[in-house]
Amino acid sequence: MQQFDSALRDAAATVEPRLSDILAREIDRGGPPRLIEAMRHAVLGGGKRFRPFLVLETAAVFGIAPDDAVDAAAAIECIHCYSLAHDDLPAMDNDELRRGQPTVWKAYGEWSAILVGDALQALAFELVSAPSAHKNADVRAALVLTLATASGACGMVGGQMLDLAASEASAAPSAISDITRLQSLKTGALIRAACDMGAIIGEASPRQRNAMLAYGEALGVAFQISDDLLDAEGSTENVGKATGKDAAAGKATLVSLLGVTAARKQLDDTVASAVNALSIFGPEADALRGAALFMGRRGR
Numbered sequence: 001m002q003q004f005d006s007a008l009r010d011a012a013a014t015v016e017p018r019l020s021d022i023l024a025r026e027i028d029r030g031g032p033p034r035l036i037e038a039m040r041h042a043v044l045g046g047g048k049r050f051r052p053f054l055v056l057e058t059a060a061v062f063g064i065a066p067d068d069a070v071d072a073a074a075a076i077e078c079i080h081c082y083s084l085a086h087d088d089l090p091a092m093d094n095d096e097l098r099r100g101q102p103t104v105w106k107a108y109g110e111w112s113a114i115l116v117g118d119a120l121q122a123l124a125f126e127l128v129s130a131p132s133a134h135k136n137a138d139v140r141a142a143l144v145l146t147l148a149t150a151s152g153a154c155g156m157v158g159g160q161m162l163d164l165a166a167s168e169a170s171a172a173p174s175a176i177s178d179i180t181r182l183q184s185l186k187t188g189a190l191i192r193a194a195c196d197m198g199a200i201i202g203e204a205s206p207r208q209r210n211a212m213l214a215y216g217e218a219l220g221v222a223f224q225i226s227d228d229l230l231d232a233e234g235s236t237e238n239v240g241k242a243t244g245k246d247a248a249a250g251k252a253t254l255v256s257l258l259g260v261t262a263a264r265k266q267l268d269d270t271v272a273s274a275v276n277a278l279s280i281f282g283p284e285a286d287a288l289r290g291a292a293l294f295m296g297r298r299g300r
Contacts, residue, residue, distance in 0.1 A: 004290025011053035011073070014066045018074050019043050022123070031119075038108040038116045043081045046099035050291075051076045051194040054219075057287045058198025058212055068134075069201050072143055075127040076194050079151050082120035083160070083190075085113045092164060121151070134201060142200045150193035159186025166252070179254055180221070187227070188220025195219070211280050215288065218274035222295035225267040228253040230298060232260065271296040 023043065026036050052073035059069040088095040088103035089110060096106045105113035127133060128143040149155055162182040195216030199209040232255050255263045274292035278285045 003287050004294055007057055007287035007290070008048060008050070008053050010066075011056045012049040014056065014070055015049050015052040015073050015077060016044070018070050019077065022074060022127070026123075034108070034112070035115060035119060038104055038112050039119055041101075041107055042085045042104045042113075042116050042120065043078065045101050047077075047081075049073075049077060051080050051190055054191065054194035054216070054288075054291070055198045055201075057285075057291075058195050059201045060198075061212075061281055061284050061288070062199065062202025062204055062208070064198075064202050069198065071127045071130065071133045072197050072201060075124040075133075075143075075147060076190060076197065078120045078124035078127070079147065079156075080190060082117040082124070083156055085120070086117040087160065089113055092160070124151075128197075136203075139200055139203065143197055146193050146196050146200060150189040155185055155189035155193075156187075159183070159189065162186070176254065176257055179252055179257065183224040183254075184217075184220065187224045188217065191220035191223060192216035208280065211277055215274050215277035215292075218270050218277060219292055219295065222267055222270040222274060222292060225254055225263055225270065226295045226298040228255045229260065229263060229267070231255075268296055 020040075023036055023040050026039070027033065055073040055076055056066050056069050059072075060066070084098060085104040087093050088098055089105050095103055097103065101107075103113070104116050108116070124147065125144060128147055129140055131140075133143060134140050151157065153161075159182055163186055166182070192213060193216075195212045196209065199212040204212065231253075254266065258266065271292050274295075275289050278289055
């Protein structure tokens with residue numbers, strides 16, 4: 001677990017200055033200062049950089065140095081931050097607090113938050129398609145495809161659509177399978193993509209890539225269950241955003257359907273599946289194993 005904590009900090013220390021440099025470059029290229037300032041608020045306002053960590057650590061399993069995977073890691077963080085800027089909007093989740101500070105729309109206005117998300121999405125694809133992402137054009141094309149698939153209608157955006165539609169009684173998920181599908185798209189898709197992108201950069205074999213996808217699949221489920229438990233039991237001060245919103249909105253989650261005890265049991269089983277998926281790798285995957293184990297203790 002200590003190796004995970006250290007690797008997570010190292011990933012943030014690698015990605016943070018790269019993101020800052022990229023956004024500074026946008027000013028030099030003529031981007032409107034207010035837009036770039038709001039983008040910086042969205043991207044550089046804290047966060048553990050968990051998805052970039054997954055890209056960097058998965059790539060490291062295949063001998064790739066952090067500097068050779070940092071642009072892909074920055075790209076997936078741009079997609080994640082764009083999704084948060086949009087999700088927080090009044091028309092969606094209507095959140096005013098994110099990472100312990102005002103959300104983008106609260107700080108800069110609604111239309112600015114929409115444009116921030118649009119710009120960050122475009123920037124992400126610029127990063128993974130540029131030669132600096134990888135010298136091999138086939139690898140860059142695979143990165144673009146993976147990120148696009150995970151971000152779109154059959155991934156993160158599709159999951160958000162299902163989540164928002166669930167506020168309508170006729171569309172509210174009532175079965176565990178419905179909730180699992182929603183969460184697999186909204187949260188799990190980018191986590192799977194982060195693991196896959198590291199394997200792509202490392203030019204992994206099909207067997208190795210499938211193992212990383214299986215790990216990412218289980219890790220995404222574990223992340224969402226632990227997030228639901230935090231929402232049910234955590235405090236705003238510890239989590240950095242409003243908690244208790246799911247229950248207040250009557251929103252169905254695995255925790256609300258299964259209860260805390262059964263949800264924790266499912267979380268433990270899913271963590272074990274994630275660790276098992278890495279069995280073909282040696283100690284070079286220990287930080288990834290630690291990430292899975294961490295999910296089992298969030299909020300405990």
